[in-house]
Every structure is written in C-alpha cells, then in structure tokens.
Amino acid sequence: MDLFLTIITAATPLLLAAIGELVVERSGVLNLGVEGMMVMGAVCGFGAAFLTGNPWVGVLASIIAGAAMSLLFGFLTLTLLANQVATGLALTLLGIGLSGLIGESFVGQPGVKLPVVAGIDPLIPFSVILTAGVSYVLFRTRSGLIIRAVGNSHSAAHALGYNVIAVRYLCVMFGGACAGLAGGYLSIVYTPQWVENMTAGKGWIALALVVFASWLPWRAAIGAYLFGAISILSFVVQTYGLGIPSQFLNSLPYLVTILALVLISGNRALSKRNTPACLGQPFVPDR
Amino acid sequence: MSANEITPLLEARNIVKIFGTLRANDDVTLKCMPGEIHAFLGENGAGKSTLVKMIYGALQPTSGQFFWNGRGVVIASPSVARQLGIGMVFQHFSLFEALTVAENIALAMPGSFDLGALSARISKVSASYGLPIAPDAVVADLSVGERQRIEIIRCLLQEPKLLIMDEPTSVLTPQEADQLFAVLKRLASEGCSVLYISHRLEEVKDLCDSATILRHGKVVACVNPKKETAASLARLMVGGDVHAVKPAKAGTVGKERLLLKNLSLAADGQFAVALKNISLAVRAGEVVAIAGVAGNGQGEFFDAISGERPVETGMVEIDGVAMGRAGINARRKVGAAFVPEERLGHGAVPEFPLSQNVLLSRHAADDRLVKKGLVQKDGARETAERVIKAFDVRKGKPDPEARALSGGNLQKFVVGRELDRTPAVLVINQPTWGVDAGAAAAIRQAILDLAAQGSAVLVISQDLDEIFEVATRIAVISRGELSEARPAAAWSREAIGLMMAGAHEQKHDSRKEKRHAAGA
Amino acid sequence: MRLVLEKRPEASAAMAIASPLIALALTVVTGGIIFALRGNNPVDAIYVYFIEPWVALWSVEQIIVKAAPLVLIGAGLSVCYLANVWNIGAEGQFTMGAVLGGAIPVLFPEWQSPLTLITMLALGIIGGMAWGAIPALLRNRFNANEILTSLMLVYVAQLFLDWLVRGPWRDPMGFNFPKSITFSNWQLLPYLTSGIHLGVIFAIIAAVALALLLGRTMKGFEIRVAGQSPRAARFAGFSQKWTVLFCFLLSGGLAGLAGVSEIASVVGQLQPQISPGYGFAAIIVAFLGRLNPIGVILAGVLLALSYIGGEAAQISLGVSEKIARVFQGVLLFYILACDTLILYRIRWQQRLPSAQGA
Secondary structure, three states, X not given: OHHHHHHHHHHHHHHHHHHHHHHHHHXXXXXXXXXXXXXXXXXXXXXXXXXXXXXXXXXXXXXXXXXXXXXXXXXHHHHOOOOHHHHHHHHHHHHHHHHHHHHHHHOXXXXXXXXXXXXXXXXXXXXXXXHHHHHHHHHHOHHHHHHHHHHHOHHHHHHOOOOHHHHHHHHHHHHHHHHHHHHHHHHHHHOOOOOOOOOOOHHHHHHHHHHHOOOOHHHHHHHHHHHHHHHHXXXXXXXXXXXXXXXXXXXXXXXXXXXXXXXXXXXXHHHHOOOOOOOOOOOOOOO | OHHHOOOOOEEEEEEEEEEOOEEEEEEEEEEEOOOOEEEEEEOOOOOHHHHHHHHOOOOOOOEEEEXXXXXXXXXXXXXXXXXXXXXXXXXXXXXXXOOEHHHHHHOOOOOOOXXXXXXXXXXXXXXXXXXXXXXXXXXXXXXXXXXXHHHHHHHHOOOOOEEEEEOHHHHOOHHHHHHHHHHHHHHHHOOOEEEEEXXXXXXXXXXXXXXXXXXXXXXXXXXXXXXXXXXXXXXXXXXXXXXXXOOOOOOOOOOEEEXXXXXXXXXXXXXXXXXXXXXXXXXXXXXXXXXXXXXXXXXXXXXXXXXXXXXXXXXXEEOOEEOOOOOHHHHHHOOEEEEOOOOEOOOEOOOOEHHHHHHHHHOOOOOOOEEOOEEOXXXXXXXXXXXXXHOOOOOOOOOOEHHXXXXXXXXXXXXXXXXXXXXXXXXXXXXXXXXXXXXXXXHHHHHHHHHHOOOEEEEEEOOHHHHHHHOOEEEEEEOOEEOOOEEHHHOOHHHHHHHHHHHHHHHHHHHHHHHHHHXX | OEXXXXXXXXXOHHHHHHHHHHHHHHHHHHHHHHHHHOOOOHHHHHHHHHHHHHOOHHHHHHHHHHHHHHHHHHHHHHHHHHOOOOOOOHHHHHHHHHHHHHHHHHHOOOOOOHHHHHHHHHHHHHHHHXXXXXXXXXXXXXXOOHHHHHHHHHHHHHHHHHHHHHOOOOOOOOOOOOOOOOOOHHHOOOEOOOOOEOHHHHHHHHHHHHHHHHHHEHHHHHHHHHHHOHHHHHHOOOOHXXXXXXXXXXXXXXXXXXXXXXXXXXXXXXXXXXXXXXXXXXXXXXXXXXXXXXXXXXXXXHHHHHHHHHHHHHHHHOOOOOHHHHHHHHHHHHHHHHHHHHHEEEEEEOOOOOOOOO
C-alpha cells in the first residue's frame, strides 16, 4: 500500500503538468516551456510558503508563477507570432535561470508542507478530479468542442467567428497554471525543499506523456502512473543494492520516455487520429 | 427599375476595402432583393471573396456601409451576420476534419448544447431537402460533395434569409451541381435570397435572376444574365475579348513518350486514395487530360509519375526507359518535367527569390545552374530572367520572393520554368487553378505549343472547360481508378460527369466496407 | 486600440540586421532594471558586467576561449534549425564527445604522440555524431519527436559520465574525488597565446565552412528548402530523412568536437561537470546569430561575455553569477520578439475600423 502511494505521489506532478499541456496542445499550441514554468512554480511556491508559513499561499503562488510564465509565451507566439518551438525553449532556459537566481537564498531552508491525511495529500485527489474535469469539458461541452475545433483548423474556427487567439491564450494560461502547480507540488509536497533545477527534466517527460497519451486525458493519467511506477521501482531496486550503479537506474526514466515515444509514434494510426492538425502552427488572421 | 420600389434585403453601399496598398474593393455597390438568386461575377482576384467576407462579418470594410432591409448595420462578426439571417457556404470549406458532422454544425449554432437533439434536426432537414448525410460521420471520411452538404445544412438549420454561396460548383460533378441548383431554386421560391458567386457563366445564366459584375475591385455592370450571352458576360468580366486558345493541329501524334503500365500505389494514411492498375500511354504531339473531382487520387497519381513517391520499376516508362523506382531528378534527367498543383510550398518556396526557385526543379538536370555541388548564381539569375521574359511574369522588383507574386504570375513562372527546358514529357496538375483569365489563356496556349513541338503532355484538371480546350484525348479518374482515354470529341460533358460521379457512389460503399472490416 | 501585425510583402533586410541589436539593447536595459531592483547602481553594474571584461587582455582571452565551444555548437545548431530539425540535445553530444575523446588519455595514459591528440579529436567528433544519430534515426524510423528524444539523451549522457568518473575511470591517486587523471602534453590542445588554445581556430574554421556550405553549395540550398517547405524539398528530389540525419551528424559532430576540446584544454580531465550549459546556451547563440554561421561568431562572443561578465559582477558587485543565465534567457526572448519585425510591421489599430451609422 505504501509502495502504491509512493508511486501515486511520484506520478502526480507529471500528471498535473501533462493535463495542462494536453489542453494547450488540443487548442493547437505547442508549448515546450513546461520545464521552465514548472521550475518557476517550484521556486515561487516554495518561497511563498516559506515566507508566509502557509503552504496554501505557496500553492497559489506556484499557480500564479506558472500562469505568468505562460502569458509571456502566449504574448510571443500568439500576438507576435514567434516560432513556438524556439519560444518554448526560451521559456525553459529563462525559467531555469530565473528560478536559480530567485531561489538562491532558499537553498537548504526547511520547507512548509501541505497537510497530509493517511498519506494522501490534497493534490492527489485534485489531480484525479482535474483529469476527469478536463476529459468532461473537452468531450462533453461546447467549450471543449471549441478548443478542439480551434486546434483542428484555426482558419475554419476563425471563419465561423470564433476568436482563435483568445481561446488559445486561455488554454496556454491553463497549461501554465497546471505546470506551475506541478512544480509547486515538487517543492511544497514531494520534497518540501528547494534545490536548484529540481524539476530535472520532469517537464519534458510531461510533454512526452501528452504524445504517449495521444491527447486523451485518461491515457495521460495511466501514462503518468506507469511512469511513476517505473521511477519508484528503480529506487526500490537501488535500496536492495543489486550492484547496479545508481546512475543507470537514474537514467531509466529518460530511457523509458524515449522507448515510449518510439512505441507510440511508430504506430501512426493510433497517434494520428487525435493529433491536433494545427499543432505548432501560428495563426495569422487576414484583415 | 422595380428595384427602387421594393426595399433590397441586403444592400452594400460604396464599400471600400484596402489591404496594404491593394484596393481589393473600390466603391462597390450591390443590391440583393428578397427571394432572388443574385449572381456576383468576376475573375479570380477581382475581389468577390473580399466583399462576401465583409457581408459575413469575417472582414471589416475600410469605408462604406451595409443595409439590411433598408436599415444601416455594422456586421462586426460572423455571429452578428448569423443573427441577421445570413448564412454562408465557403469556397474552401470551413469544416473541421477531425470532428463529426453534428459537432461541425453545433459550432455554428447558438443556444443549448445538445448533440442528440441537433442530430435529429440534421437528419430531418437533410431528408427534407434531399441532401443525405449521417450526423455521426467524421468529416475526414466524407467526399467533397458530402462536405458541401454539411455546409449547406449548417446554413439551412439557421433558417437564413440570405444564403451566400462562394464558387460552390467548382468542386462538384455536373450532376451534383444540378442537384445543388434544385435546392437553391427551392430556397428562393421559399423566400430566401441567394448571393451566388461564380465565374462560370453558363450556370449563372441558367440559375440567376440578376448579376453584379466585378472587375479589379470595381463594379462594372449590373445586368439580367438571362438576357446576356456567355460571351457578353465574359467581356464584362475580363474587360475585353478573352484570348481564344488556338487549337493544336490534328494528326501529328508520334511515338509513346510516357507510358504507365498497371500503375498501383497503396494509400498513404487513413484518408488517402490508393491507385489501382492505371495504364495509359501519352504520345508525342498530344495532350492527354485527366478529369476528376478533387480528392480522387490526382495528387497520388502526380506523385507516382513524378517520382515523389516511387513505385515498381516497370510501372512508369519515360521515352522507353523504365523509371518506376527512379527519383524525381532521374526522371527529369531523361527529359521529363513536372508542375504540381500547389504553387506555394510545393512548386515554389514562398520565401525564396525567383532566381533560387529556378534551382528547385532544375538543379540536377542543368550544369549552368550547379557545378560540382556549387550553386552558379549568375546562371540561376539568367535562367530566371529568361523565364520571366518569355512568359511575361509581372513583378514589383527584379528578383522578388515567390510569395510576392500574384497567383497568375507565379503560375506562369512555375510553368515557364519547366517549359524553358522544352521537356520531352510534361506532367501538369491543375494548370490554371485560381489563375486570372489572361494568365490561364497564356498557360493553355503554351501547353498546346509544347505538344505541337513533339512533346507528350499530361494535364490533370478539375476544370472541364479547360480540358475541352486543350485535350487531344481525355480519361477520367475516380477513387484511384482511371477510365480508358478516348479522343476528346468522343466525350460529352454528361458522360464525363457520370464517370466522375458513378464511381463516387461506389467509393462510398467501399469506404463503409473498409470501416466494417476494421471494426471486425 | 490593439496591437496589429501587418505582413510585409517581403522580408525586411534592414530589420534582419537591426533585430539582434534591438534585442541586445533591450536586454541591457532589462539588466539595468534588475540591478537597480537589487540596489546596485545600474550604470556601474552594466559597466562591470558588459564593458569591464573587455578592458584587460586576460579577460578578453577568457571571453574568446569561452566563445569557442559556443560558436562550434551554435554553428551546427544553426544548420539544424534552418532545416527545421530541432536538435536541443547538443549538451549531451558535447558530453559524449568528451567521454569518447577522453577515453584515450584515461585508458592509455602513457601514449604520447601527436597522433594521441588527433585520435582524441576524431573520437570526440565520432562520439558526438553517434549520440546525435540516435534521435535522427528514431525520428526517421519511428517518427519519434527529436526534440524530446535528443533532450532525454542529455540526461543519459550526463549520468553516464557521472558513473564513469565516480567508477571505472576515477583517478586511483585522486583522493577519491570524482575525477579522472589529469591530461598532459599531447593529451592537451596546444596554446596559441598564454590563454587561447587551438579550439578557437576550430570554431572559426567551422563557422566559415558552414557559412560557405549554406551560401554557396547545393547542400546548403537543400537544407534551406527543407526548412522552408518540406513539400518543395520533395519536389526538388531532396530526401528529408537524409537531411535530418545530416543535420544531426553535423551538429552532433561539432558539439562532440567542442566537448573533447574543452576537456583537452580548460578542464584538463574528465569530471562530472564539464560544461556550464554550453549546449543550451548555444541554442541562444544560434538564434542571436540569425542562424547564420558568421553571425554565430559574434553571438558566441556575446554569450561568452555574459558568462565572464557574470563572474565579474559576482566578484565586484556581490551579485550571484546565476544572473548570467537570466540574461541569456531574457536575450533569447527579446530576439524572438524582435524577429517578428523582419516579417511584420507593427501597428496600433482601433477596435473597429468604422462604427458610423450603427
């Protein structure tokens, strides 16, 4: 049971970030800056909780930090039509740099942790509810239909009178808030402390999860839990000390990510049907 | 005129629309009466689409005003237009391929979100107007004609007072077009006005009660098309006599230069078309035209002949050499040349100047352009200038980027680039799609002249007028199968239409079978 | 009023040159604001950060030496990005170049001849190419996204190096520090001056060669077509898969060369940390240099300045050297924003052009 909980806890930040990015990509935007938004969420969440002594303030701060970063991304890619791939990279580089600077005085400080009931922190049920909510909204409501429509053909959505840019801004900010919260989870719940660069590629893994899930929320949850299981199992193996160097076990999540991408992308029929057709393409309305 | 007594349903008064330096609409005035089918005629690029986009609220005029039932209105967005009672069927459909028919329609419907109830309404309206469609089908699986039905039903469900149709028949078979005309006439008889945009004169004469004619963004006439001839309408549209293409001399046909033997190609992806057992010979001195509705394998056919997608060795022969496995450049080296359908992004790189776009298709077969892997900039520039001069390509500066040229001028350049080599075999897909009449005539003449010099030309086109203008022999492609190529004189429009459409029904059945098979 | 972008009929040549300069100016201004917020005198701080490193010869040499790996990697990445091939794992290719090149002195410490160095450099290139080939082949064979795979391989490479220098390759006489033996003589690059080593020459040669490749050859044309429109590239008879592989081999090889050059000069041995994030900073170098290898030389020097200036600022202002990474990130943002000006004009527009008569 404990093992099960550990797996869920390890998976929850991945799930939060992946669900956010899933919505962003469903609207046709590829934000590769998840890592940067996450790490900013982590440092701001930790800082706010540490300074106020209230972990809930930290949670709020991490959400705001992620959303603010995503707004920067939105301004560049949606308003100024900058290349989405390059801007996403820029967001990651900036986030890692800025968080290092902001968090310098937090290193080694004791964190403030969210209350936990029976080993379950409040964000675990929240992440499940979020997944259910996103799944419901995307496939059962008009708002979700509009998001999918904008991601499928922005010019057709524009011709019908939908404000493509506004829809995408909202989705990008939702994704940023989720990524920020995922980062906050790491620094307020998971490890309660701030370590520079503590996301260690988890944002990128969340991006891979979205592809792995072929843009379906419940599949993202399954992927995140599988992933959590693999990374926890490698820890378990390590503690039993089977003579396998820790570096190899630590590189397992990255290798598994590559393997997952290979398996899922190789199967075109599976991934193609749900891939948002406008993913990564800038929208320029004619006026 | 009686127009002064009855209030027009829609009136556009002195509309001006400026894009940068281009006056797309210059003082356009148009009146559409209740219950009439009003034609809005003009060449490609005359500014028709610009005006209707403003009527539909997708664009805003620079100056001028619209009146609806005599009251001045600002149509700020498509939803405002829909509230007024304006519906529009776009030329390039505004459909979402990954969504179902019902979801597509729901996106245009205000009110509560209930796909079940909406599906029932869709079925009712589609049955009542004879426009069969399944509400839960995914758009990507549907044919072009079916997609147009979705757009029409989407408008009808909103009980419009004005229906705008933007070039609706350009993608339909003649029979499908007739069905469409019946629906439009019925709508008009029920009191719904139709604004019918087209450059096809015969159908306008048949269908429309009045016509506003646009040239270079200005209204040049407002006439009753039933009292005009096709030639008089064409003169108004083009502003002078249309250049007639001089037909090729008959009887100069020589040896087989392009030979396709049982050409087959598997479908690349879920929605693509497979080519099945296509055999065809194109001989020196003749133009063979392939007719067909868009999406019946023309793209795949072009790719297989050009070598963009290799096939089996013996399936394609150029001047007696088996070339099925060869790449596109090897085929060019034995004298073949290719012009794809898309000008921007396929036939030319939009962001590159013309002198570099010359390299795109000619780098392998011309050592004046490339020596030992090094680009010869002078050679490329000279070639570009020669093509520009020979084909009268109009441009703003000496060596502009491809995207800066108008559609007609870029098409002249892309065709001229290949003809400059006097190829033994020319394969050209949609030679004059979206091109103004002057450029179209020049390109068709060039095709005929090339054949007259002893080359073999294969034209793939959706435009039956064009096909009859240039073709020595005609074959019809449908769902990846090619009919026998018969002399042009042996075909009637109806016969071609039936070949195009008959296969359509079968296509449906086979798709359904495929889905069943996949499900089982 | 709202911001409206108006597409230019053609790309603006003037803006193509001005955009990086505007971005740089904005970064300096932002830097001044950050310094001011921290209570430093912004003018002094900017002087210390951006100007002072140019005053002393030794620090100019340091800038040049730091620029060398940035230019080597950045030039290769420019070719990738022009072809729309997104290699963001140069840091990993750098690491594997260092590992493979470093294997020679670690495994054959006694071998000392000019061939030693040549072998090291060759192996460095091969190591980078091999590591770069993985995402290329995965994309070509399995359609796997090269952005994610190349990045994942960075972590794998770093963990692999970590294992080597803590395990099998650790210097037995090294007091248990996670370091290999220190390199000597022909295991090191020759120095041209007291501070500048041969790696700088590699960087200049690579940049000039790639500029010629892109500007003069068919291969360069092929790469640019592939990046602008893949469909047109197929029409021209260019193989997309080969372009992807070529770009990864080229940029991976150059990153590997940078990696082995770095351990055979400045670092002088293998250790867990051999790069202050050169592979990622080079992404900024590539964009700041307008994906033009000659521009990359200037951009590399500028990014090198951000590292050296950061060190200077730490010493004389007490500002964390982490501020260097912030400046680098901000700079990339400004470049991407300013690049919009090359293709678009910016206008302010009324919400609705006409509201009369409503």
